[in-house]
Amino acid sequence: MAPPRRSRRSRFTLLLLVLASLTVLTLDYRDTAPVRGLRSVAATVFSPVRSLADTVGGPVGNVWNGITRYDGVRAENRRLRQRIDQLQGDRIRSEVDARELRQLRRQADIPFVGDLPKVVAQVVSGPVTSFDQTFEIDRGTGDGLRKDMPVVTDAGLVGRVVRVTGDRAAIQLVTDSRFRFGVRLTRSGEVGIARGGRDGRLVVDEGVSADTDVKKGDTVTTSGVDGSVFPPKVPVGTVVSVRRTDDRTEKVLEIQPVANLDGLTYVTVLLCDGTCR
Amino acid sequence: MVTFARVALVVFVAIVVQLSFVAPITVLGARGDVVLLVAIAAGIEAGPERGAVVGFAAGLTFDLLQAGPAGLSALAYTLVGYAAGTFGSAVLRSSWWIPLAATVLASALGVVVMALLEAVFGGAPVTVGHLPAIVLVVAAINALLSRPTRWAVRRALAPPWRDRPSLR
Numbered sequence: 001m002a003p004p005r006r007s008r009r010s011r012f013t014l015l016l017l018v019l020a021s022l023t024v025l026t027l028d029y030r031d032t033a034p035v036r037g038l039r040s041v042a043a044t045v046f047s048p049v050r051s052l053a054d055t056v057g058g059p060v061g062n063v064w065n066g067i068t069r070y071d072g073v074r075a076e077n078r079r080l081r082q083r084i085d086q087l088q089g090d091r092i093r094s095e096v097d098a099r100e101l102r103q104l105r106r107q108a109d110i111p112f113v114g115d116l117p118k119v120v121a122q123v124v125s126g127p128v129t130s131f132d133q134t135f136e137i138d139r140g141t142g143d144g145l146r147k148d149m150p151v152v153t154d155a156g157l158v159g160r161v162v163r164v165t166g167d168r169a170a171i172q173l174v175t176d177s178r179f180r181f182g183v184r185l186t187r188s189g190e191v192g193i194a195r196g197g198r199d200g201r202l203v204v205d206e207g208v209s210a211d212t213d214v215k216k217g218d219t220v221t222t223s224g225v226d227g228s229v230f231p232p233k234v235p236v237g238t239v240v241s242v243r244r245t246d247d248r249t250e251k252v253l254e255i256q257p258v259a260n261l262d263g264l265t266y267v268t269v270l271l272c273d274g275t276c277r
Numbered sequence: 278m279v280t281f282a283r284v285a286l287v288v289f290v291a292i293v294v295q296l297s298f299v300a301p302i303t304v305l306g307a308r309g310d311v312v313l314l315v316a317i318a319a320g321i322e323a324g325p326e327r328g329a330v331v332g333f334a335a336g337l338t339f340d341l342l343q344a345g346p347a348g349l350s351a352l353a354y355t356l357v358g359y360a361a362g363t364f365g366s367a368v369l370r371s372s373w374w375i376p377l378a379a380t381v382l383a384s385a386l387g388v389v390v391m392a393l394l395e396a397v398f399g400g401a402p403v404t405v406g407h408l409p410a411i412v413l414v415v416a417a418i419n420a421l422l423s424r425p426t427r428w429a430v431r432r433a434l435a436p437p438w439r440d441r442p443s444l445r
Contacts, residue, residue: 010326010359017333017355024337024348025398035347042341046292050342053296061301068304128300130307130388130411131395134344162344170344178346 043165050136050168054125112221112234113152117271119143123264124168133176133196134159137267140167148229148273150222156235156258157222158267169269173261174236175200182223183236183255188213191223194236194255202237202255210249214242220255229273235259283433284319288335291315291426292342299418305410309418310387311426312339316354317383317419318430320361321376327434328365332358349394357387380423384416 028035066073121137139145141164149161151171160179163170172179177196183204184191192207208214218239224232237255244251291312299309315335320328336354340347361383368375388411 010324010329010362013326014329014355014359017329018352021333021337021348021352021355024340024351025346026348028347039341039347042338046342049293050296053293056297060298064302125296126300127308128296128343129310130407130414131391132343132345172344 039163040165043163043168047165047168050125112156112231113268113270116231117144118268119145119271120266120268121169122266133173133179134162134170135173135264137169137171137269138167139269140165140169142166144271145169145269146271146273150230150234150270150272151267152234152270153259153264153267155260156237157230158259158261158264160229161269171267174202174257174259175261181230182225182228183220184223184232185212185214185239186219186221188218190214191225192253194220197254200257200261201240202257204253204255205245206250208251208253210244210251212251214239214251214253216240216242219258220253231270231272280434284331284334284430287429287433288312288315288331288338290429291335292339295339304414306407307411307414310384310415311418311422312336312350313354313357313384313387313415314380314419314422314426315430316358317361317380317387318423318427319434320358320363320383321365321379322427322431323362323434324366325359325362328358328360328362329355330358331430331434332356346398349398350391353387353390353394356390357383360386376427377420377423381416381420384419385412388412388415 024035119139121139121143123135124138125136127134137151145161145164147161147164151158151160157174159171159173159176160181161169162172173196174181174194175196180193180195182191183194185208190208190212192204194202194204197203204220216239220236220239222228222230222232222234222236224230235258237257239253240256241254242251291314295309295311299311302308312335316328316332319331323331332354333351336351337348339354340350343350361379364379364383365376368379388408392408392411
């Protein structure tokens with residue numbers, strides 16, 4: 001059994017470390033310079049290591065996925081072969097369609113991106129733990145990226161830039177519960193606050209009054225209200241459930257994100273931080 | 278100072294292993310956490326105080342590389358390192374399976390503590406139904422890597438704590 005004096009000392013050390021952790025948490029929550037600086041140093045030191053890790057670990061992950069999803073890969077392979085045959089037949093028709101599409105796009109373009117400056121980025125690594133809700137892309141400050149810039153796919157909102165170095169950026173998914181942003185119900189025009197919920201969904205539990213006409217299947221976009229970091233009318237998702245708050249004054253909506261957040265390969269970063277209108 | 282550098286090297290290697298080999302692999306939708314294992318190994322090998330200190334250092338370094346709240350892993354790994362060390366100091370009989378069992382239990386504890394802290398501090402929400410899978414995966418991977426990690430931590434912390442109670 002350890003002597004009482006040593007035990008007292010270890011408890012004192014534990015107390016100090018717990019207080020230190022809570023201090024760091026508080027400083028980080030307030031986004032203070034010391035923690036930002038430490039993050040920047042850590043990102044710079046580990047950036048080459050992460051690149052190496054991606055190079056080394058990528059094949060490891062691929063091998064593992066090949067082993068664990070062998071049956072799925074075979075089935076997918078079969079489907080893809082059938083698809084190739086079909087696509088070869090469709091190719092000639094597609095050339096005509098593509099010409100028409102180019103003409104149409106010149107008229108309309110992608111509605112929610114429009115003329116906003118943007119950069120396409122490749123996803124280079126996914127979450128690092130089961131609790132992580134971020135991924136990394138191969139673009140950084142050198143490409144004009146800044147913190148809080150919106151990240152989308154052609155389907156809709158994916159997340160925002162939360163950390164950026166010279167050639168990389170970390171993207172926080174919309175499903176992270178720390179991620180709060182304004183949304184608008186397209187049918188009623190009502191504005192609410194969305195945040196990450198459970199099972200890869202979003203929850204809107206502020207701002208939608210109880211008498212708002214909203215039902216399953218309604219679509220939701222970014223609000224674009226003053227102070228929002230996101231441009232308006234970026235598709236966010238569809239309502240999958242509606243209920244009232246306990247005090248019955250507001251409605252709580254569950255939203256299924258419209259963008260597929262699993263297996264992202266390419267994303268588009270809109271180069272505006274609160275200036276997209 | 279030499280001990281500090283050796284511990285820093287172990288933490289660095291653990292983070293590289295986590296990023297390179299553990300993070301890309303998902304089993305039942307969960308990923309392992311070998312940085313947590315360093316804290317557990319330090320606790321088992323060198324007692325609660327060293328377990329807490331190494332856990333804090335490893336957790337804080339890991340936090341700074343993620344976009345989540347800095348200090349969350351530091352707090353969780355500190356508590357788990359301390360708990361593993363307390364368990365290690367309390368065990369009188371030495372046997373090969375005791376450190377392994379301690380690693381599995383401490384890993385499970387670490388996941389639960391992380392989930393609780395994530396819930397309290399508004400981090401990534403984890404459904405209760407998904408938690409057993411994360412516990413299982415983290416505990417299994419940490420059990421597999423327990424022996425080499427404890428060896429590395431034991432070497433890193435060797436002097437002047439070589440004579441401390443240990444489960445090895």
